[in-house]
Amino acid sequence: MKVLLKKAVMLVFGPPVKYIISQMALHKETNQKLHALEQRIHDIYPDEWRLNEHTLQEIERIKVVLGLPHGLNTEISKNDMMLLHFINNGFSVEAAVRAYLVRGVSLLDMVRKIAEKRWGSRWPTQAGPFLDFASGYGTLERYLVHAMPAEDIFTADVKKHGVDFQTEHFGVNGIHSSFIPEEFRPAIRFQFIFVASLFSHLPEDLFKKWLKQLWNCLAPQGVFAFTVHDTALCHSDRDFIYSTRSEDSDSVVEDSIRNASVYGTTYVSEHYLARCFAELGLTKQNYTRYRQVSSGLQDIYIVSKAQESFENIRFNVYDSEAV
Numbered sequence: 001m002k003v004l005l006k007k008a009v010m011l012v013f014g015p016p017v018k019y020i021i022s023q024m025a026l027h028k029e030t031n032q033k034l035h036a037l038e039q040r041i042h043d044i045y046p047d048e049w050r051l052n053e054h055t056l057q058e059i060e061r062i063k064v065v066l067g068l069p070h071g072l073n074t075e076i077s078k079n080d081m082m083l084l085h086f087i088n089n090g091f092s093v094e095a096a097v098r099a100y101l102v103r104g105v106s107l108l109d110m111v112r113k114i115a116e117k118r119w120g121s122r123w124p125t126q127a128g129p130f131l132d133f134a135s136g137y138g139t140l141e142r143y144l145v146h147a148m149p150a151e152d153i154f155t156a157d158v159k160k161h162g163v164d165f166q167t168e169h170f171g172v173n174g175i176h177s178s179f180i181p182e183e184f185r186p187a188i189r190f191q192f193i194f195v196a197s198l199f200s201h202l203p204e205d206l207f208k209k210w211l212k213q214l215w216n217c218l219a220p221q222g223v224f225a226f227t228v229h230d231t232a233l234c235h236s237d238r239d240f241i242y243s244t245r246s247e248d249s250d251s252v253v254e255d256s257i258r259n260a261s262v263y264g265t266t267y268v269s270e271h272y273l274a275r276c277f278a279e280l281g282l283t284k285q286n287y288t289r290y291r292q293v294s295s296g297l298q299d300i301y302i303v304s305k306a307q308e309s310f311e312n313i314r315f316n317v318y319d320s321e322a323v
Helices: 002-025 025-043 053-066 081-089 092-125 160-170 204-215 270-279
Strands: 132-133 153-155 173-176 192-193 216-230 242-245 265-268 287-294 298-304
Touching: 053 092, 081 092, 092 192, 092 216, 092 287, 092 298, 153 160, 160 173, 160 265, 204 216, 204 242, 204 270, 270 287
Parallel strands: 132 153, 132 192, 153 173, 192 216, 216 265
Antiparallel strands: 216 298, 242 265, 287 298
C-alpha cells in the first residue's frame, strides 16, 4: 500500500519536483505524511481483507489449478504481514493474494514431504501434536487443517491477534508466546515442530536461545524443521550476519514488531548451525539441509534426535506468476 501511494505521489509530482524535494530534505516529511495516510486507511479497514469480485474469481481459479480443498477458508487478516509483504513490494492486491495462497501451498508441501519421510502415509495421524511456531496469521494452518486433525495442530506466535485469528477461523489450538524463550513452556512435547521464517529474523542471542528452547519441546522421536537465510546470499564468509531492518520495520499493522533488538533480518552459515547443533549434543548425522527450497530463497534444516535419514526429499517449486 505504501509503495503504491509513493508511486502515485511521484507520478503526480514528476521527477523535477521529486528532485527538488530531495534537495530540500523535504522527502522525510513527505514519507511521514504518506505513512500517516496509510495508517488511517489501515485503521478504518475491516478486520479481514474485502476482496473485489475479480480477485475472488482468481481465488476460485487457483483452487482448481492447484487442486485445493473446496472448503478452504480464504479469509485473510488485514494485519497479516505475509500478504502485506507482497503488496509493499509492488504486487497488486490480486497478485499478492495469489502469491500468498501459493506460499501456503509451498509450506504445506514442505510439511507433508518431511512428515511422509518420517511416518509414511500414516503421517496425518502420527505427526501430532504438531507445532507451527511463529505462525503469524495462519498461512499454513488454513491448508494443514485439511490434511490432519485440527485438534492435533498447535499454533504459537508473539502476535496475539494472529493466534486468535487462527483459533477462530481454522479451529486449531493457540499458544500466546513472548519474546523471552525461557517463558515458552508448553505442557506437552511435540512430534513435529515447524518454524518458517523466524530464525531468518533473530539476533544471535535469541537465535541460540530459541533453537535450544524449541529443541527441548520436541518429543524423543520427533522432527524439528526450520528455515534460514544462508550467508552465501550476502556473498560473505561470515558465519552470522544480523541487520536491524525487516518487513515489520515500517509497517502500520497494530502488532508489527518494530523492536530491532529482537527482530530484524538474519543470515547464518551451515558451519555456525553445526556448532549450535553440537551444543545440543547433535552431529552431522542428526540433520539434513536443503538449499533455497522456501520461496526459492531460504534453506530448510530438518533435525531429529534419532539419526534418521531425510535425504532425497523432492520438494515442489511453486511460482505464483505461473499459476
